[in-house]
Amino acid sequence: MALIRSWVDSANRADCPFPLNNLPYGVFSVAGAAPRCGAAIGTMIVDLADAEACGLLDAGGAFAQPRLNEFMALGRGKWDAVRARLTALLAEDGHRDLPLAPMADATLHLPIRVTEYTDFYASRNHAFNVGALFRGPENALPPQWTHMPIGYNGRASSVVVSGTPIRRPMGQLKGENGPEWAPCRRLDLELELGAVVGADSTMGERVSVDQAEDMIFGYVLLNDWSARDVQAWEYQPLGPFQSKALGTTIGSWIVTQAALEPFRSPGANRVNPLLPYLAEKRPGLYDLTVGWSLNGQAMARTNYNVMYYSSAQQLAHHTSSGCPMRVGDLLGSGTISGPAPDQTGALLEMTGGGRNPVMVNGESRTFIQDGDEIALFAQAQGDGYRIGFGPCAGTILPAQP
Amino acid sequence: MALIRSWVDSANRADCPFPLNNLPYGVFSVAGAAPRCGAAIGTMIVDLADAEACGLLDAGGAFAQPRLNEFMALGRGKWDAVRARLTALLAEDGHRDLPLAPMADATLHLPIRVTEYTDFYASRNHAFNVGALFRGPENALPPQWTHMPIGYNGRASSVVVSGTPIRRPMGQLKGENGPEWAPCRRLDLELELGAVVGADSTMGERVSVDQAEDMIFGYVLLNDWSARDVQAWEYQPLGPFQSKALGTTIGSWIVTQAALEPFRSPGANRVNPLLPYLAEKRPGLYDLTVGWSLNGQAMARTNYNVMYYSSAQQLAHHTSSGCPMRVGDLLGSGTISGPAPDQTGALLEMTGGGRNPVMVNGESRTFIQDGDEIALFAQAQGDGYRIGFGPCAGTILPAQP
Known part of the structure; x- marks a missing residue:
């Protein structure tokens, strides 16, 4: 597919993250107005609430909400219709009175009310590297890992939008004479993609991988901030808890x-066949370059297609x-790591558990x-255009003892 | 404290679970009317929405909602004021025109919209018994267990009200030649109490045990249905996931x-001092007899005060x-088990992992x-009155392969 040209000139540059081929959804506000839904195009944001008020779109008023949940709940038919309509309105011969706001003047808000948040563990490199550090190389990869997407329920209330400062947590840390109460000393990031669920499922009924694909509205960048020392002391046998509740930043x-x-x-080559309920008819991952930087210095770069399970497989599982799924559920892919240190999505892996600074x-x-800023990025390179995700960044504040 | 007598005669019987001393809140509907909030008194339900419409109560319209979240969000001052007002209206010299509906004619609904659900692991007997079965007696109790309330995030969407049938799940089970896809063969209950959080906390700020007490609106019976064979295969290293997502029943x-x-x-005697952030000024558990039955036969009975951590300590942790908490969060106490088999809150413990039918x-x-009904009960015995929780029951439907 080639670039779809728009009358919004800034969207036609080859390095623009938001060409007309992209049209990502978000929630924004400009001075004096209530937050509402928008779509990014070049350096501008389409004010979808105003566009509907002008009669240019039809979404039953959902875009006037300060979250995309109500729009997502309208279903895939409406998602497709609105995308087609926006593409026509923004095309070179489109509708130049479409209400736009400069992105530079806008405040961007959490795009969804996160209903529930689940985090997976789907990069084999990451699972092996982290498993080896926590349990030794012989117990690194759990025996079920190549048979099922392993995940755990995270804490939806701690999901925040890019730019929100994150406070270094206090916590129980293992000490020589019992636990101590101290600021986290091993604060880490996790480079992930988050799948946003846009449809409900029914309790007691399963969803196939194909149906799961249809339930996914889209993807965001996601940083699952992790307190590794808190995690090491708390995580057995019921999994990570407070070590993952200090904050999760999404784009x-x-x-x-x-x-x-x-x-x-x-995705990654299978080492054994999957059970039929996890079989997928077409590739469920994407060729997406992802990476992260610390205080502006590029640290690692890899590809989302190193993953072993797709979001659709995770959702089916x-x-x-x-278990019923609901509109607004967020599924973290798991840390995206390639095999080399400069392909890892967490400092724990990159530094060998802190041994190799x-x-x-x-x-x-x-x-x-404290004071460090972590920023994630992701982009897909098309023929003369690029699909970007925008920033997913956060700066660490000192602990409050 | 003695019985507070009411003009609702059925509330004055010594064996009534809902005397005026109790006044539990729920959500109910009667033929042709929308679900609304109510309070149980004897064999009747006070229609709180109608009572407010008649000018007898003031809760800003919150009782007309089909959930208690809006009322809880009004804060402890309002909780206290409404309780005092209802106690006066229902006292022997109270207001006999208060709108009441017979409980026998009412449908009872999920009393809250569960915002997020967390399940803990706070009975030392249970943690030891289950740990020994999963990992052997030498690794039964994790080293941090006596230092912190261990918990994991559960799945709020799968919480249902008493009486809702629960479908036996399919799942991945460990087989001799890799995993098989089969109906769960080791379906279990967990006898718990759930604490309902009635106030928000702020992200990045901690809540003391005292503040946590003030945030708890009340308690429900809770059965955390568990697929033990699914759990054994899936739970390491990130904790239980699908084994706990088939359904959680609350009263x-x-x-x-x-x-x-x-x-x-x-509660239980401490084996080591707790870190100061978990210290409590007054006892946070309750002298509550709890137990469960299978198809009407009493199976086990113990006391909630065998627990090692209170809900307030769990909330503070x-x-x-x-991590921010929100109105409507539900915290499972963890399975309540005494030391003897007929004091255990799960079949896994009672039968020694299935070895002793x-x-x-x-x-x-x-x-x-399939077809078995599990019912939980809880009651506190006062001086001539009893505080009951009502039923928390569910029947198992066959799996859908």
Whole structure:
């Protein structure tokens, strides 16, 4: 697919993250107005609430809400119709009176009310690396790992939008004479993609991988901030809890499944066949370059297609017990890591558990220090255009003892 | 405290679960009317929405909602004021025109919109028994267990009200030649109390145990249905996931903290001092007899005061990382088990992992069979009155392969 040209000139540049091929959804506000839904185009935001008020779109008033949940709940038919209509309105011969706001003047808000948040563990490199550090190489990869997407329920209330400062947590840390109460000393990031669920499922009924695909509205960048020392002391046998509840940052823009369609990609090679309920008819991952930086220095770069399970497989597995899914559920992909240190999505892996410091702008780092800013990025490279996700960044505030 | 007599005669019987001392909140509907909030008194339900419409109560319209979240969000001052007002209206010299509906004619609904659900692991007997079965007696109790309330995030969407049938899940089970896809064969209950959080906390800020007490609106019975074979295969290293997502049943009535005040009780003896952030000024558990039955046969009975951590301690720990809590959050106490088999809150413990079947109405049981009904109960015995929780029951439907 080639670039679809728009009358919004800034959207036609080859390095623009938001060409007309992308059209990601978010929630924004400009001075004096209430937050409402928008779509990014070039350096501008389409004011979808105003566009509907002018009669240019029809979404039953959903875009006037300060979250996309109500729009998502209208269903895939409406998602497709609005995308087609916006594409026509923004095309070179489109409608130049469409209400636009400069992105530079806008405040971007959390794009969805996160209903529930689940985090998975789907990069084999990451699972092996972290497992080896926590349990030794012989117990690194759990025996079920190649048979099912392993995940745990996270804490939806701690999901925040890019730019929100994150406070270093206090916590129980293992000490020589019992636990101590101290600021986290091994604060880490996790480079992930988050799938946004846009449809409900019914309690007691399972969803196939194909049905799961249809339920996914789009994807955001996601940083699952992690307190590794809290995690090591707390996580057995019921999994991570407070080590993952200090905050999870997501990007402001939800890139739709439709925009990613040209970039479908198979994932990592299977080491054993999957049970039929996890079989997928077409590749469920995407050829997406992802990476992260610390205080502006690029630290790692890899591809989302290193993952072993797609979001659709994760969603299908999530319903395998009959667990109902709901509009606004967020599924973290798991940390995206390639095999090499400069392809890892967490400092824990990059530094071998803190044993091998890395240099950042001339300073040594093992884990994140107060004041450090972590920024994630993701992009798909098309033929003369690029699908970007916008920033997903956060700065660490000192602990409050 | 003695019985507070009411003009509703059925509330004055010594064996009534809902005397005026109790006044639990729920959501009910009667033929042709929308679900609204109510309070149980004897064999009747006070229609709180109608009572407010008649000018007898003031809750800003919150009682007309089909959930108690809006009322809880009004804060403890309003909880206290409404309780005092209802106590006066229902006292022997009270207001006999208060709108009442017979409980026998009412449908009882999920009393809250569950915002997020967290399940803990706070009975030392249960943690040891289950740990020994999953990991052997030498690794039974994790080293941090006596230092922190261990918990995991559960799935709020799968919480249902008493009486809702629960479908036996399918799942991945460990087989001799890799996993198989099969109906759960080791379906179990977990006898718990759930604390209902009635106030928000702020992200990045911790809540003390005292503040946590003030945030708890009340308690419900809670059965955390568990697929033990799914759990054994999936749970390491990130904790239980689909094994706990088939359904969690809660009772219809939220017994307020105010009603339980006379029954405060210390918990299990501490084996080591707690870190100061978990210290409590007064006993946070309650002297509550709890138990469960299978197809009407009483199976086990113990006391909530065997627990090692109170809900307030669990809530304080839940915020230790700065994790924000929200109105409608539900915190499961963890399975309540005494040391003897007939004091255990799960079949896994009672039958020694299925090795020692128990007899139920002349039939042998290790785990739950299709068609079985599990019912929990809880009550506090006062001076001539009783605080009951109402039923918390569910029947198992066959799996859908």
